[in-house]
Amino acid sequence: MYLIEPIRNGKYVTDGAVALAMQVYVQQNVFLDDDILFPYYCDPKVEIGKFQNTVAEVNEQYLKEHNIQVVRRDTGGGAVYVDSGAVNVCYLIQDNGVFGDFKRTYAPAIQALHELGATGVEQTGRNDLTIDGKKVSGAAMTISNGRVYGGYSLLLDVDYDAMEKVLNPNKKKLQSKGIQSTRARVGSIRPNLAPEYQEITIDEFKNLMTCKLLGIDSIEEAKRYVLTEEDWKAIDELTTKKYKNWDWNYGESPQYSDYRDGRFAAGTIQVYLEVEQGRITKCSIRGDFFSKREIQDVETQLIGVRMVEEDIKAVLDTFELTEYFGAVTSEELTKLILGE
16 A cells, blocks of 8 residues: 655645645545555644535634635535544545445554554444544545545644534524534544553554554655656646635625624614525615615625635625715624624
């Protein structure tokens, strides 16, 4: 089995969008004489399932304040938060009847964790690992070019406070027509490891798991495929065009209906929205404020605008809002529309 890691010019790349682009690039372009293992850890990111509504899944304000990126993956499932406290083990293997068999794909990881002292790890449900009923891993898989592409996370000790806050959006009466994530109780692998592994770093944990999965004693023994500069250029392009592109990460969101209201000096303002592919398709603004102009003027100009702070504010700044709503600023109305 070949080992492929996000290492470029001798430096480990911790950008989660790049790690995802690397795997997709290899799926589509690299065909070797053996299966492939991609273990990695990354900076904080929220990974959104292919069919999910990004706006419904994340707390945009928290994302912005903590510089956490959102990346939509090419497979289904729910939203997950990962950071440098988790190792993500991905694989690309021949389909010898393993597709859909999470018990077989999880077995080596369970054995490895048991050998490291975490003997309470067990598979529960279809595609989770738990310790004492708390989830420490979730798995997914799909078929890509005749091969099984899948993987699972191993939560050594992620920032659980960030996980809880970033996956709990501050929205009012949001009714999504997409797939909502299940907020599962999660645990940590570290406290369950043997004493000699209690102070292990994430890189050491990644290497230990990799060695056990590959059946080798040292990471230096791994059979590697080293990404070339040509590979990296293609990965860079894929990262920019897709995994760091707003149209993919937000614009692919299913249609949803949203309502929010706010109390201002001018009175209560209520906003009803229809959003599809990350853009406003319908907008109705109501409330108990007094207006000198037709509110429809504002509603019409918001149609087609992306659900992004800068875009919405740019439209609102073209109006003398006091003529429409009384004492309210474009900043206040923008935050209301975004549900912040």
